[in-house]
Amino acid sequence: xxxxxxxxLILGVLGILNFVLPQAxxxxxxxxxxxxxxxxxxxxxxxxxxxxxxxxxxxxxxxxAVGAYGSAMFxxxxxxxxxxxxxxxxxxxxxxxxxxxxxxxxxxxVLAAIAGYLVGLPSLRLxxxxxxxxxxxxxxxxxxxxxxxxxxxxxxxxxxxPGWANFFWVGLAVVAVVVVSRRLANxxxxxxxxxxxxxxxxxxxxGVDTTRYKVLAFVISSFFAGLAGGLFAHYNAYLHPNSFTxxxxxxVIAMVVLGGLGSISGSILAAIxxxxxxxxxxxxxELRMVIYSLMLIVLMITRPGGxxxxxxISLDFLRRRRSAGRA
Amino acid sequence: xxxxxxxxxxRVTMQFGGLKAVxxxxxEIGRGExxxxxxxxxxxxxxxxxxxxxxxxxTVGRVLFEGRAIQGLRPHAIAKRGVTRTFQNIRLFAxxxxxxxxxxxxxxxxxxxxxDALLRNRRFAEDERGMRDRADELLGVMGLTEWxxxxxxxxxxxxxxxxxIARALAGRPRLLLxxxxxxxxxxxxxxxxxxxxxxxxxxxxxxILLIEHDMKVVMGICRRIAVxxxxxxxxxxTPDQIRSDPRVIEAYLGEEVTVPRAKGS
Numbered sequence: 306x307x308x309x310x311x312x313x314l315i316l317g318v319l320g321i322l323n324f325v326l327p328q329a330x331x332x333x334x335x336x337x338x339x340x341x342x343x344x345x346x347x348x349x350x351x352x353x354x355x356x357x358x359x360x361x362x363x364x365x366x367x368x369x370a371v372g373a374y375g376s377a378m379f380x381x382x383x384x385x386x387x388x389x390x391x392x393x394x395x396x397x398x399x400x401x402x403x404x405x406x407x408x409x410x411x412x413x414x415v416l417a418a419i420a421g422y423l424v425g426l427p428s429l430r431l432x433x434x435x436x437x438x439x440x441x442x443x444x445x446x447x448x449x450x451x452x453x454x455x456x457x458x459x460x461x462x463x464x465x466x467p468g469w470a471n472f473f474w475v476g477l478a479v480v481a482v483v484v485v486s487r488r489l490a491n492x493x494x495x496x497x498x499x500x501x502x503x504x505x506x507x508x509x510x511x512g513v514d515t516t517r518y519k520v521l522a523f524v525i526s527s528f529f530a531g532l533a534g535g536l537f538a539h540y541n542a543y544l545h546p547n548s549f550t551x552x553x554x555x556x557v558i559a560m561v562v563l564g565g566l567g568s569i570s571g572s573i574l575a576a577i578x579x580x581x582x583x584x585x586x587x588x589x590x591e592l593r594m595v596i597y598s599l600m601l602i603v604l605m606i607t608r609p610g611g612x613x614x615x616x617x618i619s620l621d622f623l624r625r626r627r628s629a630g631r632a
Numbered sequence: 633x634x635x636x637x638x639x640x641x642x643r644v645t646m647q648f649g650g651l652k653a654v655x656x657x658x659x660e661i662g663r664g665e666x667x668x669x670x671x672x673x674x675x676x677x678x679x680x681x682x683x684x685x686x687x688x689x690x691t692v693g694r695v696l697f698e699g700r701a702i703q704g705l706r707p708h709a710i711a712k713r714g715v716t717r718t719f720q721n722i723r724l725f726a727x728x729x730x731x732x733x734x735x736x737x738x739x740x741x742x743x744x745x746x747x748d749a750l751l752r753n754r755r756f757a758e759d760e761r762g763m764r765d766r767a768d769e770l771l772g773v774m775g776l777t778e779w780x781x782x783x784x785x786x787x788x789x790x791x792x793x794x795x796x797i798a799r800a801l802a803g804r805p806r807l808l809l810x811x812x813x814x815x816x817x818x819x820x821x822x823x824x825x826x827x828x829x830x831x832x833x834x835x836x837x838x839x840i841l842l843i844e845h846d847m848k849v850v851m852g853i854c855r856r857i858a859v860x861x862x863x864x865x866x867x868x869x870t871p872d873q874i875r876s877d878p879r880v881i882e883a884y885l886g887e888e889v890t891v892p893r894a895k896g897s
Contacts, residue, residue: 308752485750492749492756493735493742493763496728500736503725510685510719511737512711512803521746567727615727 315480323473335472339540341580342475343533348560348576349482349569350529355558356567357486357495358522359502361433364424364440365530366553367447368417372531373549374457376413377466377538384409385467406469410478410535417531418524420447425523429516432505444551451546462545470539478536482529486569489525498522502567563604565611570618575611637696638663638839639684639715639807644693644703646679646863653679654863657693661807666833666840668854670847670874672883676863677843678720681809684841685717686710697807712740717809718796720843724784730795731780734767737802767802773832774798790821797829801836808833810842814849822846826853847884851875859883 327335347365354362384405391401420443428439452460489495497518500508509515538544560579564571582600586593604612641659645652654676661667669677683690686707695703702710716737725733744759771780774794779787784795793813800808813829814822830853833840844850850857851871859867859874861883867874874880 488750488752492746492760493739493744494746494749496732496736497739499728499732500725500739503727504723506687506707507719507723507725508736509707510687510711510717511799512708512716512740513736514706514708516706 316477319473319476319480322476323471326472337581337584339470339472339475341577342472342479343537343540344557344560344576344580345573346475346478346482346529346533346536347557348564348572349479349486350526350533351557352561352564352567352569352572353486353489353498353526353529354522355561356565356572357490357498357502358519359566360519360522361437362440362523362526363437363551363554363558364442364444365526365557366549366551367440367444368421368527368530369534369537369553370444370447370451370546370549371420371527372410372413372417372534373538373544374413374451374463374534375416375531376409376535377463377544378457379412380405380409380467380469380539381463381465388467402467402469403474405467406474406539409469409539410474410532413535413538414528414531417534418528421523421525421527421530422520424527425520428523429519441551441554444549444554448546448549451549458544460546462543464543466538466542466544468539468542470536475536475540478529478532482532483569483573485525485529490569494518494521499567559601563601563611565613565615567615568611568613568617571611571613571616574613574618636662638665638698639841640694640696641680641684642694642696644683644690644695646676646683646688647691652863654683654860657860657863657865659858659865659868661839661841663839664833664837665856666830666842666854668850668857669841669843669860670845670850670857671860673845674862675860675883677845677860678811679863680860681717681811681841681843684710684809685715708740711803711805714804714806715809716800716803716805716807718793718800718811718813720811720815722792722796724792724795724799726785727783729781729783730771730776730787730798731764731767733784733795733799734770734802735763737799738763738767738804741804770798770801773801773835774828790817790825793817793825794828797832801832806839808838808840810840812843812845814844814846822849823852826850829853847874 347369351365354360387405388401392398424440424443428436431439451457457463497513500513501515501518505515556579560575561572563579564575583593583597586596589596637660639661641657644654644657646654657680669680671677682688683703684695686705689704694701697713697715702713725736742759742763744756748756768780771777774797776791776794776798779791784792787795797813810829814825817825826849829840832838842850842854855870857869857871857874858865859880866879866883867877
């Protein structure tokens with residue numbers, strides 16, 4: 306009951322913001338805000354693999370691409386038809402588009418989750434660098450396939466995707482990935498993931514099915530990467546394989562590492578920082594990427610454990626900090 | 633099959649390339665026993681633990697637990713059947729607190745599934761509360777209550793050894809394998825620990841196989857001891873029999889050699 310009330314509250318707040326924000330902010334700030342939201346979903350989801358479970362995946366852009374193209378193809382060939390039918394039957398525009406978007410996002414996410422399962426399975430015998438290379442290979446294979454399949458636009462890209470994603474949906478995705486991560490972390494399943502990160506041999510000897518949990522981490526993580534991809538597709542209205550190179554994966558890894566491996570709030574903070582920073586530095590023109598890289602280096606040197614290390618910012622944490630400060 | 637035998641190591645050979653770490657080992661452990669497995673460094677004691685817990689599959693031979701073959705099963709599957717262990721070189725979950733370390737090992741007794749955890753329903757809350765209570769109880773038994781919320785690696789060394797045992801108990805084993813639990817402890821600490829192990833065995837109706845490098849430590853609590861040397865069981869019996877066995881003395885102290893006098897001196 307309490308949970309349902311919380312959900313209603315979140316939906317309400319997001320609905321209102323969705324109405325207010327586009328009028329309060331200029332389109333450029335709105336775009337940066339939306340990209341921040343998508344980055345947060347990507348970083349928090351990758352944190353499940355790289356942070357919680359301690360496995361090193363560089364294939365996140367691949368899962369994102371599966372979700373992006375999967376959902377886009379669904380909307381182009383099925384969803385758009387639904388919206389026309391619903392609207393001609395008198396349904397309100399937002400409801401018809403929302404429904405079609407929701408189904409499209411689920412299609413993309415589930416496809417990405419399946420991809421995560423397939424990549425997860427054979428990679429489980431591998432550790433560290435070897436797993437990293439397998440996931441890197443996966444990401445590149447996806448990109449090369451997309452570049453060569455005409456049905457998804459090949460190297461020309463895929464235009465004309467309905468732009469149904471708005472602040473409401475991106476916000477909802479952020480809430481979903483954060484809630485799932487937090488609830489996972491504070492449960493026996495999350496503890497099993499941490500155990501694998503800390504000492505895989507001990508985890509296995511004490512009854513944790515490490516194979517099952519590594520696959521689980523991959524499946525949940527790639528589901529949300531697919532969700533982020535779907536949102537990106539329906540916000541950008543155009544997809545190109547170059548958006549999903551391994552540099553994109555590296556960018557997400559940078560967010561997770563910078564935020565502090567395993568810290569959900571750290572991933573959120575770093576995702577926002579690394580999305581806003583390149584925009585804020587636009588005035589520096591050709592020095593932009595130099596400053597960006599320098600800031601990354603300085604941050605990692607001064608805070609080697611990441612912005613938040615292994616900690617979380619929560620109401621509890623802030624309260625404790627305040628009472629500790631007073632004492 | 634004798635129902636009183638909990639674990640039977642049936643003629644197991646463990647070969648790594650050209651090295652026979654354990655050769656043709658026959659060992660039976662009865663329900664409720666506390667058996668010591670001793671031997672000099674490199675005698676193959678830990679290898680025995682590794683093939684019993686599934687880290688390795690034995691090259692030849694069978695391992696029977698409660699009459700069923702478990703050799704070649706994955707370690708987590710063997711843990712679920714009721715065999716857990718501690719590690720000689722402490723392997724705690726470094727980033728977690730003591731309670732979490734114990735909770736992780738209770739993992740396969742959780743009744744709430746992933747969906748319960750994500751929905752945070754009543755089933756999850758009850759399950760989690762039950763596991764926490766039991767973890768706190770185990771920490772209490774091992775004298776670690778005050779450390780429950782401390783990170784495992786911040787514990788003093790002796791407490792880390794105890795936490796390893798608390799963690800192994802969380803899986804509700806019927807057979808507990810302790811790999812040099814007293815390593816690095818001073819004589820008083822190690823005697824205390826041995827008494828605690830005996831208490832734990834009674835309290836939880838456990839069967840324990842205890843590896844020890846130092847013979848003196850196990851003599852006090854084990855009524856039966858097996859001695860390994862170069863992967864071969866060279867003796868088995870009561871502490872008194874072991875103490876006076878010439879092969880054991882030889883393994884520990886070396887063969888008596890007569891040094892030939894150098895010419896001309």
